[in-house]
Amino acid sequence: MTGSTAIRVETLSKTFDTAAVLHDLSLDVRAGELLALLGPSGSGKTTLLRIIAGLDFPDRGRIVFGAEDATRLPVQQRAVGFVFQHYALFKHMTVADNIAYGLNARKRADRPGKSEIKRRVGDLLDLIKLSGFADRYPSQLSGGQRQRIALARALAVEPRVLLLDEPFGALDAQVRKDLRRWLREIHDRTGQTTIFVTHDQDEALELSDRVAVLAKGRLEQIGTPDEVQEAPVSSTVLKFLGDTIEVEAIAQGGEVRVEGRLTPVTAPAGLVGPVKLYARPWQLQFAESHEAHLHGTVRSSYRSQGRQRIEVDRPEGKTVVVEASDTARLPAGRAVGLRILAGHVFAG
Amino acid sequence: MPPPLRPRRRFRQPSVIPGFGLTLGYTLTCLGLIVLLPLAALVVRASGLGLSGIWEVATDPRVASALRVSFGVSALAALTASVFGFLVAWVLTRYEFPGRRIVDAVVDLPFALPTAVAGIALASLYAPNGLVGAQLAKLGIEAAYTPLGIFIAMVFIGLPFAVRTVQPLIVEIDREIEEASATLGAGRIQTLTRVVLPPLIPAVLTGFALAFARGVGEYGSIIFIAGNLPYVSEIAPLLIVIKLSEFDYGGACAIATIMLGISFVTLLVINLIQAWSRRRFGYV
Numbered sequence: 001m002t003g004s005t006a007i008r009v010e011t012l013s014k015t016f017d018t019a020a021v022l023h024d025l026s027l028d029v030r031a032g033e034l035l036a037l038l039g040p041s042g043s044g045k046t047t048l049l050r051i052i053a054g055l056d057f058p059d060r061g062r063i064v065f066g067a068e069d070a071t072r073l074p075v076q077q078r079a080v081g082f083v084f085q086h087y088a089l090f091k092h093m094t095v096a097d098n099i100a101y102g103l104n105a106r107k108r109a110d111r112p113g114k115s116e117i118k119r120r121v122g123d124l125l126d127l128i129k130l131s132g133f134a135d136r137y138p139s140q141l142s143g144g145q146r147q148r149i150a151l152a153r154a155l156a157v158e159p160r161v162l163l164l165d166e167p168f169g170a171l172d173a174q175v176r177k178d179l180r181r182w183l184r185e186i187h188d189r190t191g192q193t194t195i196f197v198t199h200d201q202d203e204a205l206e207l208s209d210r211v212a213v214l215a216k217g218r219l220e221q222i223g224t225p226d227e228v229q230e231a232p233v234s235s236t237v238l239k240f241l242g243d244t245i246e247v248e249a250i251a252q253g254g255e256v257r258v259e260g261r262l263t264p265v266t267a268p269a270g271l272v273g274p275v276k277l278y279a280r281p282w283q284l285q286f287a288e289s290h291e292a293h294l295h296g297t298v299r300s301s302y303r304s305q306g307r308q309r310i311e312v313d314r315p316e317g318k319t320v321v322v323e324a325s326d327t328a329r330l331p332a333g334r335a336v337g338l339r340i341l342a343g344h345v346f347a348g
Numbered sequence: 349m350p351p352p353l354r355p356r357r358r359f360r361q362p363s364v365i366p367g368f369g370l371t372l373g374y375t376l377t378c379l380g381l382i383v384l385l386p387l388a389a390l391v392v393r394a395s396g397l398g399l400s401g402i403w404e405v406a407t408d409p410r411v412a413s414a415l416r417v418s419f420g421v422s423a424l425a426a427l428t429a430s431v432f433g434f435l436v437a438w439v440l441t442r443y444e445f446p447g448r449r450i451v452d453a454v455v456d457l458p459f460a461l462p463t464a465v466a467g468i469a470l471a472s473l474y475a476p477n478g479l480v481g482a483q484l485a486k487l488g489i490e491a492a493y494t495p496l497g498i499f500i501a502m503v504f505i506g507l508p509f510a511v512r513t514v515q516p517l518i519v520e521i522d523r524e525i526e527e528a529s530a531t532l533g534a535g536r537i538q539t540l541t542r543v544v545l546p547p548l549i550p551a552v553l554t555g556f557a558l559a560f561a562r563g564v565g566e567y568g569s570i571i572f573i574a575g576n577l578p579y580v581s582e583i584a585p586l587l588i589v590i591k592l593s594e595f596d597y598g599g600a601c602a603i604a605t606i607m608l609g610i611s612f613v614t615l616l617v618i619n620l621i622q623a624w625s626r627r628r629f630g631y632v
Contacts, residue, residue: 053531055527055530055531075527075530075531076530076531076533076535077533079533081531081532082531084524084527084528086522086524088522088524088525088527088528089528090525090528090543091547092628101529101532101534102533102534105529105532105534153528153532154531154532156532157532157533
C-alpha cells in the first residue's frame with residue numbers, strides 16, 4: 001500500500017515579511033502513509049502544510065502531486081482535505097450539510113445526485129460514529145465530536161491527500177488520546193494518504209508511519225518513529241523527541257569517556273575530542289561512586305505511573321532528571337552516583 | 349443545626365455586582381416616564397377623535413400619500429443603505445489601505461451632524477443649480493424637490509446604522525471557514541454566498557430595521573431637499589408639524605398614532621424574520 005510517491009515537495013522556500021519560515025525544504029510523501037510533521041512552534045510545519053494545501057504559496061520550489069506540478073494550482077482544484085485546529089465548521093449548517101458541502105459545491109456535471117450525497121453522508125457519519133447527529137448544529141456538539149465532523153467533511157470529497165493542522169490541539173487530554181487511536185483506525189481502514197502537523201512528540205510517535213522533524217524551516221530528519229528515536233541525526237531531533245540529559249564528554253577512537261570513565265556509548269567515526277553526550281532519563285542508573293560517570297545530590301523525587309523521577313543536582317550547578325523503577329525512595333540531600341547506560345553523542 | 353439556605357427571591361440571581369433593585373427600578377422608571385408616558389399621551393389624545401375619526405384622517409388623500417411617501421421611501425432607502433452599508437463595512441474591515449481610519453470615522457458623521465445642516469447641505473448640492481444637481485439635470489434627473497431627494501437624504505442618515513451593525517460581525521468572521529470552504533472545492537462566489545453571508549443576515553436585518561426606523565422618523569434633513577409638495581414629496585412628519593401649527597392637535601396625534609402603529613408592526617415583523625433567520629443561520 002505504502003510505496004509510490006504521492007506528493008513531492010521540492011526545495012521549498014517561503015519568507016513572510018522578512019523572516020524566512022522555510023529554507024530549501026524537500027520531502028517525499030508516500031502514497032497511503034500517515035506522515036507526521038513534528039516541530040516546535042515557528043519551525044514552519046504549518047506553513048508547509050498550508051503550501052501543500054494551496055492556502056499559501058511558496059517563494060521558490062515546487063509541489064508535485066503524483067506526476068502533476070501543483071505549485072500554481074489553486075486550492076479548489078487540488079483535491080485536498082484540510083482539517084483545522086479549531087474545526088472551522090460552518091455554524092449555520094447542520095452536521096449533514098457540513099459534510100455534504102464539498103459535494104454540493106461541485107459543478108452540476110460532477111455533482112452526485114441528492115440520494116447519492118445523502119448515502120455518502122450517512123456512510124461518513126457511520127465511519128465517525130456520529131450516526132444520530134445528522135440534523136444537529138455544530139454548536140450542539142463537543143469539541144471532539146466537532147473535530148470528527150470536520151474530518152468527515154474533509155473525507156467526503158475523496159481527497160488525494162488529507163491534511164490535518166494540529167487536529168487535536170484544542171482538545172483536552174483524554175479526548176485527544178481517544179481521537180488519536182480513532183484517527184489511526186480510520187487511516188488503517190481507508191488507506192488515505194495523510195499528513196498531520198503536531199508539536200506533540202508522543203502524538204507523532206504513536207500515530208504516524210513516518211515522522212518528519214522540522215526545525216527553523218528545515219527538515220532535520222525523516223524516518224519511522226523507531227528510526228528517529230534510535231538514530232537521531234542531530235541533537236535538535238534528539239532533544240525535541242523527549243527529555244534529555246546533556247553531559248560533557250571526550251570522544252576518541254569511537255570510545256566516549258565522561259570524567260575519564262569509559263561509557264557504553266560509541267561515537268561515530270571521525271568524531272574526536274570534546275563532544276556532548278545526550279542520555280534519556282531512563283538511560284541513567286544509580287551506581288556506586290567508583291562506577292559512576294556523574295555525581296550529585298538528590299534534590300527531590302516524585303512518583304507517577306509506576307515510575308520514580310528523581311531530580312539530582314550536579315556540583316557544577318546543573319540539575320538532571322533520572323527515571324528509575326519505583327522501588328526505594330531516595331531522601332533529599334543524599335549523595336548519589338549515576339552511571340550512563342546508553343545515549344547519543346554529537347559534536348559540542 | 350443551622351436552617352437550610354433558601355433563596356430569598358427566585359428571580360434574583362446571585363451576583364458579585366450589587367444593585368439589582370436600584371437598577372431595575374431605574375430602568376422601569378425611565379422606560380415609563382420617558383418612553384411609555386408620552387406614547388400613551390399620544391394615543392389618548394388621538395383616541396379623542398374616536399376610531400372613525402382616526403380612520404378619516406388616515407384616508408384623507410393628503411395624509412395617505414404622505415404616509416405612503418414616508419414608509420415607502422424609507423423602506424427603499426433602508427434597503428439601499430443596507431446593501432451599500434454592508435459593502436462599506438466589508439471594505440473597512442477586510443482591507444488595509446491608507447486613510448482607512450479616516451473613512452471609518454467619516455461613516456459616523458451623519459450620526460453627529462445636526463440634521464438641519466445635513467438637509468441644507470444636501471439641498472444645495474442636489475438643487476438644479478447645485479454641484480451634483482446640475483449634472484443630474486443634464487441627464488434629465490431631478491433629485492431635489494422630488495421623492496428622489498427624500499430617498500437621498502434617508503440613505504444618508506441611514507447608512508451609519510447599516511454599517512455599524514454588520515461591522516463587528518464581519519470582524520469576527522473566522523477566516524478559516526473561508527479556507528475550509530475553498531479546500532472543499534467551493535469557488536469564491538460560492539464561499540461568499542453559502543458560508544460568509546448567511547451568518548450575517550440577522551445583523552443586516554437589524555441594520556435595515558434601524559435605518560428604516562430612522563428614515564420614517566426623520567424630519568430635519570429631509571424637508572429642505574424634499575420640496576414638500578403635497579401628494580408628491582410631502583412626508584408624514586412634516587404633515588404633523590403643519591397640523592400642529594394649525595392648532596389641529598387631534599389630527600396631528602392621529603397621524604402620529606398611525607405612524608406609531610405602522611412602525612410597531614413593521615419592527616415586529618422584522619424582529620420575527622430576524623428570530624427566524626437567527627435560528628436558521630444563527631450564530632449560536
